[in-house]
């Protein structure tokens with residue numbers, strides 16, 4: 054039996070020694086082999102700030118997100134400001150709808166006879182003549198109307214594929230060319246959004262609610278069609294009932310809630326793809342064509358399926374369900390591969406079917422304000438950018454801790470662990486956005502060009518630079534122990550070997566089953582040289598360290614820690630926080646990050662999505678240490694569920710001259 058080693062290579066003296074851990078996953082002959090092992094499903098009332106309920110629509114227990122007035126207004130303004138940089142035309146949709154409303158319908162554009170589903174689509178366009186805010190039940194198409202017609206769809210309406218091109222006869226088109234085309238034909242292309250894996254947890258809890266939130270707030274075109282796809286025997290009605298409980302309206306606009314909900318559901322359809330995705334995608338295409346009518350239509354496919362199914366689904370869809378007259382974009386979920394090799398296999402396979410700019414690798418953390426603020430703060434203020442380097446910054450800490458255990462994520466988490474689930478994209482993308490040089494513009498490619506340089510400059514990790522942890526059995530899971538080495542905690546010291554960041558430790562910490570839900574980036578500045586107030590500061594100069602804190606959880610905030618004179622006679626310094634707490638400043642709930650990112654996909658804005666070279670560069674940082682961990686079967690340090698995590702993380706900080714600032 055191999056020795057169990059600590060991450061520093063020393064034999065483990067922990068109570069876990071003696072347990073025998075088979076390596077739970079590997080990659081053979083170009084395909085991933087995962088053996089899932091049981092993780093304890095820790096049940097705890099983990100509330101995320103983004104899941105507060107705004108308005109309950111149905112009696113079904115509802116974890117809805119809120120998204121109210123001012124935040125919506127800000128988002129709309131920002132979107133308008135960013136209008137010019139958008140690669141796609143999502144926001145122009147609304148303008149075009151308005152233009153189209155102003156024009157008399159072109160009889161040449163109207164099909165001679167419409168199926169009832171096409172008629173619904175037409176009806177929706179016609180209803181566009183009404184102001185969105187006056188949409189009422191009277192105008193909404195009833196679900197029954199749609200259901201009764203939907204069963205009559207025949208496969209004969211499938212448009213044949215072009216075998217010469219992976220993109221079909223219309224590749225992802227240049228938005229402006231396409232625009233001209235649209236305005237010539239006087240018709241706004243419709244948008245079809247298909248959620249593949251519609252019955253899964255992610256689709257139900259995040260994707261459909263985000264789509265409805267966008268629809269409700271007017272961010273989706275009125276002729277949108279929503280399609281759910283999986284292998285289960287279900288009807289349109291079943292899907293609608295299944296997602297209904299998670300759909301909510303904005304508190305400030307609830308007067309139209311029922312009508313909007315009806316309208317959204319009437320555009321939501323289910324397709325049972327069966328066990329052959331080639332056939333399934335052909336059927337889906339047929340259904341989409343039927344709903345879209347014989348017009349230009351853009352398509353988004355959200356692949357919310359297990360990683361094992363991803364390639365097969367993506368390939369089947371590429372050949373059978375891409376838009377023929379409009380663009381197609383696919384969204385894929387992390388983890389992006391299991392290791393360097395499987396990831397590069399995945400990338401190559403996807404690129405043989407899709408153009409890179411069709412692929413949106415989604416990581417929901419990147420849709421949070423915390424992340425967007427990294428660039429906003431730095432590049433729209435004078436006071437931060439001059440300090441953004443090793444000259445002034447002593448260390449950077451990225452902290453993502455969750456109170457919850459693995460819970461229902463156990464299905465895929467145990468095969469992957471926290472490095473692949475959280476570090477590969479969440480953390481490395483955060484560091485890349487934080488540390489990049491100023492991009493030429495805010496365009497997706499310019500930003501991604503800068504991010505990838507940072508990722509390539511990160512020093513590859515060694516075992517000595519990391520700490521692995523696993524939470525012990527909790528009181529809620531009846532003494533069930535993990536029977537794998539899967540880490541639920543990871544900490545590391547990263548270095549970026551470039552002139553701006555040489556020698557600055559980037560300390561990262563991510564874990565589950567910890568004392569506090571926290572998501573923040575903390576930037577600690579150097580101590581003041583020759584500080585005139587050193588006597589007032591006292592011995593613990595760390596307390597007087599200036600800090601900039603960007604926080605997502607527990608409450609969204611931007612804080613700057615400064616030294617301030619305590620009011621009164623005498624001279625006493627007090628490290629205080631300049632505090633921009635969102636909930637105090639803005640009377641709004643923050644939208645879920647899936648809304649933000651889905652809107653970006655519609656707009657063709659890919660700056661928050663990883664490009665394939667970024668995925669590869671991130672693997673180069675992690676792959677060597679992952680191989681070491683697996684080769685040596687490094688055992689994670691056990692920690693108490695609900696505690697502060699492994700003590701190893703404190704030693705790690707100390708070795709790099711850093712004191713964790715979140716304690």
Ligand SMILES: NC(=O)C1=CN([C@@H]2O[C@H](COP(=O)(O)OP(=O)(O)OC[C@H]3O[C@@H](n4cnc5c(N)ncnc54)[C@H](OP(=O)(O)O)[C@@H]3O)[C@@H](O)[C@H]2O)C=CC1
Nearest residue numbers: 250251252253254255283284285357358359360362386387
């Ligand atoms: N849940 C989460 O919070 C997160 C999930 N992810 C990623 O998102 C993806 C989905 O996760 P999650 O929703 O939790 O998974 P689930 O297992 O809950 O759902 C998977 C869905 O995919 C469908 N499906 C499975 N196999 C196939 C197939 N061969 N062809 C077509 N459809 C298939 C399933 O339905 P049916 O069996 O009926 O076909 C089901 O609808 C995973 O890749 C995961 O890594 C990433 C981050 C967070």
Ligand SMILES: O=C1O[C@H](COP(=O)(O)O)[C@@H](O)[C@H](O)[C@H]1O
Nearest residue numbers: 101417418455462466474475572
């Ligand atoms: O992507 C993921 O993030 C969640 C944490 O998301 P949050 O929005 O609640 O902070 C994490 O639980 C999950 O394992 C991971 O895949």
